[in-house]
Amino acid sequence: MAEVNAIVEKKINSIILKTETVIRWLNPDGSEASSTTAIDVEITESDVTPEVFLELESKI
């Protein structure tokens, strides 16, 4: 099962959604291992309607 950590950053004229997905498991000898994938998505006014962008911005 993966755990997903998310951070939202507000910049001038854009919003950045930072997500980090971590999968954890144990190796055959019981030692811990993990795989971490970080993805940043930047949303600007051109990606959504101005109204939606303002609504997103207001929630941060």
Add this chain to the structure above:
Amino acid sequence: MPVTIDKFEYATNSAAQAAWAEEAISSFSQAYTGGGNLDQTYNIRMVLPASAISVSGHSIRLFLASYTNPGVVSGCSIGERSGSSEDFASAPTRVTFDGGANGCTIPNSGGKYSDWINFAIDETKDYLVHLYYTGSTGNRGVAQVTLSGTRRYYKVGSAPGDETMTQDVSSYTGDSNFNSVGAVQIKTGAAKSYSESSIKQEGDYSLKIIALQTTSLNKTVTRSVSPTINLTDQDEIKIRVRASRTGTNFKMGLHDSGGTTTESNIAISSADTWEQKTIDISAVSNANKDAIDLITITITNADAENTIYLDELMAYVTGEGTGTGGGLPILGGSIVR
């Protein structure tokens, strides 16, 4: 088919350290917001005060920043400052560029790193960096800032010649400006790799890493992999390891160029005894392991000094490999959480 990741066949310490590089600590950093063009040739010495040097080490490299024009530097050196003067306390050490050149052209964007230089730096002492700026009009770009707590000394004109390696100088003008040195990176030796020809498991050599007590905590030894290694459809990684300390004191990480980092603790059961460890990577999608560009050993416990040996790092499909067989599937008691 098994995939060879690294067999650690490095015949010399320098080859081992070039491949498995110790972590560079940024000890001093200066962002430039101004600068200009020098009107003629200058010898310039910048003071790096002890207060700006955060760590001691055995090697350094400088980052030279420039401004709107390229900057031609024909000589560069570093040395301990003598008292509060513009003189070196002893003969300075030359700083080279591009694999041994005395000079370089600092590009007008992006700056320029020097070579790594063997130079023992002590965080309790003040140092001077000497730059000999030459070049024609339009090629004497220099980044400049007024920097509190430091000082520069300079001499205008070509008459004295290159005083990069001159210990004691005269007739330099002093002010509180600072030029060009954008960063100082230091290798501390806290976790450092070596070639090992006696204690080994396969081939002629293994890689030895000495992790010092306390200072090696969270330090890394990293190999940049080029071309990248494709572990598509490989289920497990096996590595032969030996360490002077038992327990979980370091981990190995594999970074895929797509952004995913796969890490695994390495648990040592018996001190000074070779063990083969298996890292299960079957849960990592092919897209996240098809272009491995970095392999990192990170020291996670430095309560005591640890001497670590690595040999024969390979990837296998389950069931391949030597003797100890494949890894367990990630099901049931094999824990995915």
